[in-house]
Amino acid sequence: MKTTYMNPYLAGFLLGLTLLATIVITGRGLGASGAIKSAVVATVNTIAPSHAHESTFYSENLKSLHDNPLKAWLVFEVLGVIIGGFLSGVVSDRLNFVTEHGPRITNTMRLGLALIGGLLFGMGSQFARGCTSGAALSGMAVLSTGGIITMMAIFGTGYAVAYFFRKLWI
């Protein structure tokens, strides 16, 4: 398994060009958590349609996604991310079922923490209307005030509490 990664500045430049192309072609930025939202809305709408139509959250989202939450831009983009990530894994020989964790925690603990972290990210992204990609990165590209505030809040909080969670990583 290779561990050499692309030069970060080159990767950043290419990522920036991808984001710029996205803005120029589609008028919107990149995203990720929006696809997760679509998946949730679609699932709830399939399993409990009456509940979905009674709830403000689901009905608003269903409306903005034209009652077809899976036929959304971000869903297709995220499908692309899976394909692109997989291709990169093939090219760089990094395909492997593994769990990465810090030296002081167990595999099971790491999986539990990943679940909790994901849960927090899922909730947080709904408040902030976007995650690191949609709010922070895309927000920075178009200099959105809200996006940049969210970016500072994410990384600021990360640094502020990093000390208390150091055993998870180092």
Add this chain to the structure above:
Amino acid sequence: MFPLVPNLISDELNLIVALVIGIAFGFILEQAGFSSSRKLAGVFYGYDFTVLRVFFTAGVTAMSGVIILGYLGWLDIDFVYINPTFLQAAILGGVIMGFGFIIGGYCPGTSIAGMAIGKIDAMFFVGGGLIGVFAYAELYPWFEGITNASALGNIRIFNSIGISQGLFALIMIAVAVGAFIMTTMIEKKVDPNGPAKSFNQLHHRIAGISILVLGIVLVFLPDYKERLLSEVSDVDYIKANPVKEMTVDELAFRIIDKDPRLTIIDVRTSEEFSRMLLPGSINIETKQIFQKEFSEILGQRHKKKVFVANDEIEARKAALIAHRLGYENITVLCGDITNFVNTVIYLKPETEKQICKYQVMFIGTAPQNLKRVDARQAKDTERFRSKASITLTTMIKEAKDSAVKPTKLVKKVAGGC
């Protein structure tokens, strides 16, 4: 002019575009090492600042591109999705995600890239994300208030802090370059034997300096619209670019005649417009002339577009912008709207103002149709005006009563994460 969506790319094609962009996004994320949670978390502990480097470089690249394309007039920022700002929610969400990042080691985009190459922790993170959104959705009645509090609209950071876009970009670039240098030093300290590089080589310095030069250049690249607005605000420019004029009498006649080949573009504010409007006129404020929603109205070549304002120079500015944007058959009303009303409705004697003062001032001659040849024509004009006065008074009143507030429907692209 970009973006291509929503006008040039259909919804279906846009989904294919999404897939292709996603592939590039995922490939780069994985190549950068963002599929590894330990690498991502390194940014908070000083052993690996890849996240910061990739993130800042990408942000600066895209931001610079947006500014440069905006300057060239290729990208219309009004059609680009600017994440709306909801102050409390932006901070609260960011703080929650900050905890999520340090506990989970991923963010949504990177976890999907990690999942793609088989990282089991990434799969759990994505699962957690699904549960998190579900929990939020179920508890939405509780969260709705704070989520939607302090809606500040699609505001942009440089306006919020009151500096120019370019200057903010320069600051951002300077911060990024500074962060690159500092974090490299930190990495070396944390792990002297690690793969951390230093910036001693010549090409590193050249790169750093070039990026800063780019930042300085950005300061001098205003948005195309701002540039055009400031250009047409220059009296010398207005002087050098005369626009065709229409006299108050001609306008009055055409209004009464309900001339189908005339469009009156009123560039006053919507409040002023709703207080008094000329029959059949359309309210497009000067800065709105750029908007695509009005391109259909302004683009009708067979119709004469006459610009009216509170001030003839404002009308000329608007007319020149329309001209620069390629619209044809552009005319301005001689004098301003108050003069029109005074002359044609209140039958006050003509003031010097309405005889196209800029034409007189700059070119030195009054327009042909204003030169009275004899007393009979003056008499005719007077007779016309006294009739017109009655008709127009009723028409203006009717226009005001039936005025439908123009719905500012900008077809915007949907966005959001």
